Amino acid sequence: xxxxxxxxxxxxxxxxxxxxxxxxxxxxxxxxxxxxESRFLSLFTVVTFPNGGCAGASGDNGTCMTARECSSxxxxxxxxxxxxxxxxxxxxxxxGSSTSENGTYFVNAGYPSPYDGIxxxxxxxxKSHPEVCQIRLDFNxxxxxxxxxxxNVCNQDQFMVSGGNPVPAICGVNQGNHMYIDAxxxxxxxxxxxxxTSGNSLERIxxxxxxxxxxxxIYKADEGCLQYYTGVSGQLRSFNYDPASGLQLSNQDYxxxxxxxxxxxGIQYTACPDPVNNRSRAFTLSGNSNTPxxxxxxxxxxxxxxxxxxxxxxxxxxxxxLQPAQALCTDxxxxxxxxxxxxxxxxxxxxxxxxxRLWFHTDGVEAPVDVGNRGFCLNYIQQPCTNNVI
Numbered sequence: 001x002x003x004x005x006x007x008x009x010x011x012x013x014x015x016x017x018x019x020x021x022x023x024x025x026x027x028x029x030x031x032x033x034x035x036x037e038s039r040f041l042s043l044f045t046v047v048t049f050p051n052g053g054c055a056g057a058s059g060d061n062g063t064c065m066t067a068r069e070c071s072s073x074x075x076x077x078x079x080x081x082x083x084x085x086x087x088x089x090x091x092x093x094x095x096g097s098s099t100s101e102n103g104t105y106f107v108n109a110g111y112p113s114p115y116d117g118i119x120x121x122x123x124x125x126x127k128s129h130p131e132v133c134q135i136r137l138d139f140n141x142x143x144x145x146x147x148x149x150x151x152n153v154c155n156q157d158q159f160m161v162s163g164g165n166p167v168p169a170i171c172g173v174n175q176g177n178h179m180y181i182d183a184x185x186x187x188x189x190x191x192x193x194x195x196x197t198s199g200n201s202l203e204r205i206x207x208x209x210x211x212x213x214x215x216x217x218i219y220k221a222d223e224g225c226l227q228y229y230t231g232v233s234g235q236l237r238s239f240n241y242d243p244a245s246g247l248q249l250s251n252q253d254y255x256x257x258x259x260x261x262x263x264x265x266g267i268q269y270t271a272c273p274d275p276v277n278n279r280s281r282a283f284t285l286s287g288n289s290n291t292p293x294x295x296x297x298x299x300x301x302x303x304x305x306x307x308x309x310x311x312x313x314x315x316x317x318x319x320x321x322l323q324p325a326q327a328l329c330t331d332x333x334x335x336x337x338x339x340x341x342x343x344x345x346x347x348x349x350x351x352x353x354x355x356x357r358l359w360f361h362t363d364g365v366e367a368p369v370d371v372g373n374r375g376f377c378l379n380y381i382q383q384p385c386t387n388n389v390i
Contacts, residue, residue, distance in 0.1 A: 050064070051063050051064060051065050052064055053103070054079075054081040054086075054088040055079075055088065056078030056079045056088040056090050057078050057079035057088070058078050058079075058090070060078065060090050060092075060105065061090075061103055061209070062075070062078060062088040062089050062090040062091070062103060063075075063088070063089050063091075063101075063102070063103060064081035064082050064086040064087070064088060064089070065086055065087065065089050066086060066087070067087050069089070070087055070089035073089070073091075073101065074091065074093075074101075075089035075090055075091045075101070076089070076090050076092070077089060077090075078090045090105070091103060091104040091105065092104070092105040092107055092111075093105070093106060093107070093123065094106070094107050094108065094109050094111065094121065094123075095108075095109055095120075095121035095122065095123075096121075096122060097123060097124070098123070098124035098125070098126055098190070099123065099124075099125060099126065099210070100125075100126040100127065100128045101128065102128050102210075102211060102212045103209065103210070103211060104123075104125075104209075104210045105140075105207055105208070105209055105210070106123045106193055106206070106207070106208040106209075106210060107141075107206065107207045107208075108121065108195070108204060108205055108206050108207075109121065111205070111206075111207065112205075114203035114204060114205045115197070115203075115204045115205065116201055116202060116203055116204065117197065118197050118198045118199070119196075119197060120194060120195070120196050120197075121194065121195045121196075121197075122192055122193065122194045122195075123192070123193045123194075123210075124190050124191075124192050125190055125191045125192070125193065125210055125212075126187070126190050127183060127187045127190075127212065128212050129212075129214065130186060130187050131214045131215050131216070132183050132212045132213065132214055132215070133182070133183055133213060133214065133215035133220060134180050134181060134182060134183055134212075134213040134220055134221060135164070135180070135181040135183050135191055135210060135211065135212055135213065136178060136179070136180055136181075136210075136211040136213055136221075137161075137178060137179045137180075137181065137193070137208050137209070137210060137211075138178045138208065138209040138211070139174045139175055139176065139177050139178060139206070139207075139208055140175070140207045140208070140209055141175055141205050141206055141207035142159075142173065142174040142175045142177070142205075142206050142207075142208070143172075143173050143175065143203070143204060143205050143206070144157035144158075144159065144171055144172065144195065144197060144202070144204045144206065145157035145171060145172070145197070145199060145200065145202050145204070146171055146172035146173070146240060146245075146246070146247060147171055147172065147240070147247050147249055147250065149247065150366065150367050151250055151364060151365055151366045151367060152247045152248055152249055152250045152362075152366050152373075153250050153251065153364065154169050154170065154171035154172075154249060154250075156171070156197075156198055156199035156200070157171050157195070157196060157197050157198065157199070157202075157204065158170070158171055158194075158195075158196045159171065159174075159193070159194070159195050159196075159206075160193075160194045160196065161179070161181055161191065161192070161193055161194075162191070162192045162194070163184075163189060163190055163191040163192050164181040164182045164183060164184065164191045165181060165182040165224075165226075167179065167181065167226065167254070168249075168251055168252045168253060168254060169251070170239040170240065170249060171240065171249065172239070172240030172246060172247070172249070173240060173242060173246065174239050174240060176237075177227075177237065177239060178227060179226055179227065180213075180221040180225055180226060180227065180228050182223075183212070193208065193210075221257065222257050222259075222355060222357075224255045224257075224357075225255045225256065225257035225357070226254035226255055226256070227254070227255075227256045227257065228257045228258075228259070229256075229257070229258045229259065229380075230258075230259045230261075231259075231261070232261055232264065232381065232382045233379070233380060233381040233382070234258070234379070234380055235272065235377065235378070235379050235380070236256055236258075236358075236377075236378055236380065237272075237375070237376065237377045237378075238252070238360060238375030238376050238377075239252070239375070240375065241374055241375040241376065241377050242374065243274045243275070243276040243277060243280075243281050243282060243374060243377075244276045244277075246374050246375065247372070247373070247374065247375075248284070248285065248309070248362060248366075248373040248374060248375035249362065249375070250362050250363065250364045250365070250366065251362065251363070251364050252360055252361065252362045253360070253361050253362075254359070254360060255357055255358070255359050255360075256357070256358040256359070256360060257355065257356065257357045257358075258355075258356040258357075258380060258382070259355075259356075260354050260355055260356055260382070261382055263384055263385055264382040264383060264384055264385065265352060265354070265383065265384070265385035266350055266351065266352040266382070266383035267350070267351055267352075267356045267380055267381070267382050267383060268319060268348050268349065268350050268380065268381050268382075268383060269313065269338075269348070269349045269350075269351075269378045269379070269380050270338070270346075270347075270348045270349070270378065270379050270380075271283045271338040271346050271376070271377065271378060271379075272377035272378065272379055279292055280346065281336075281373075281374045282338070282374070282376065282377045282378075283336070283337065283338035283346070283376045283377075283378070284336045284372070284373040284374045284375070284376075285306075285309045285310065285311065285333075285334040285335065285336075285362075285373055285375070285376065286306070286308065286309045286310075286334045286335055286336070286369070286370050286373065287335055287336050287369070287370060287371075287373075288369070288370070288371040288372065289336050289371065289372045289373050289374065290371060290372050292336065292337075292344060293335050293336025293337065294335055294336065294337055294342060294343060294344045295333060295334075295335045295336070295337040295338065295339040295340075295341065295342060295343050295344075296333070296334045296335035296342070297330050297332060297333055297334075297339075297340060297341070297342060298330065298331070298332060299331065299332050304335075304342055305332075306332035306333065306334035306335075308362075308363045308365070308370075309334055309361065309362040309363060309370065309373075310332035310333065310334040310360075310361055311332070311333050311334065311358060311359070311360050311376060312331050312332050312333075312358060312359040312360075312361070313330075313331065313333055313340070313349060313351050313358055314329070314331060314351050314353035314357070315329035315330070315331070315351055315352065315353050316329070316330045316331070316333065316340040316349045316350070316351050317330065317340050317349070317350055317351075318339060318340045318341055318347040318348065318349060318350070319347070319348040319349070319350050321340075321341070333349070336373075338376070338378070350383070356382070360376075
């Protein structure tokens with residue numbers, strides 16, 4: 001008797017347990033249980049992202065990285081990146097420092113306030129990697145004293161580059177211009193940027209972006225190009241060009257290159273519009289530009305030749321004129337009018353010599369023959385290989 005009652009009790013208990021299990025299965029099918037383990041692990045999830053370029057809140061370009069990495073490398077956080085997981089780290093430095101950070105900004109003492117003082121401000125650039133071949137300098141801000149007005153020599157303020165390819169000293173206003181510097185082979189040859197300021201009181205300001213370019217990139221400049229432009233069309237200017245008050249700098253000697261885009265076989269150059277002067281000074285390299293000066297062409301001595309200051313455009317011809325024989329090609333152009341012919345009328349000049357490369361040269365003497373020359377500003381547009389002109 002006792003045995004049967006015990007058995008019944010066990011049966012009832014088993015039935016109750018089964019009902020509870022069914023109920024739990026039903027509830028679990030509707031409400032997914034909270035997994036304590038996954039909650040615990042989510043607190044320690046590691047988010048990784050590449051150290052790529054980013055745009056800071058200030059508009060400056062930086063590198064996306066963690067707060068700790070940015071701080072340890074001497075940068076400053078300037079907005080978020082990587083969907084909020086990273087910080088846009090800006091590297092900005094001034095006088096007497098060195099950097100190996102790609103995208104560093106070299107600024108005057110007290111920036112963004114102007115600097116009014118005399119002395120030397122130097123930045124040493126160290127390669128971030130042995131495979132870096134070039135350094136590009138972008139002059140986001142660049143206002144220092146201009147050249148003296150007699151021979152246009154930078155004898156008060158200067159910007160100089162040492163340690164790479166020969167670079168002429170420049171001065172004046174060069175915002176928006178750039179340079180490519182040969183970084184050499186290996187890691188033991190740093191490049192130095194130096195601003196020297198002296199003389200009269202002036203509100204000087206500079207902000208130079210330093211970009212390190214690896215050897216195997218498609219945006220590396222061709223060898224021998226101090227300036228390098230890409231794109232089907234664009235604008236190129238001599239240093240310190242300004243139609244109102246800029247003066248052509250003396251002692252310049254450098255190459256200006258335009259990358260030949262695919263399926264383009266020629267390039268046309270025209271003088272930029274000049275909204276300031278009654279007669280355009282967008283191309284004034286020699287002569288007294290206070291009066292109208294015709295174009296001058298060719299090398300050698302003579303009243304209409306370019307023996308001292310010139311812009312070399314390989315085998316240049318005015319659009320609409322037949323291309324000359326190679327032996328008769330116009331190369332140097334100077335004077336006060338941009339044309340491949342002796343003329344007082346500015347023209348569109350075509351060159352089909354590849355790669356597209358100009359060469360700018362000035363000597364160290366201007367007065368008394370050359371007065372008030374501004375240098376040059378040219379718009380270019382590449383011409384497709386199917387163009388009948390080519």
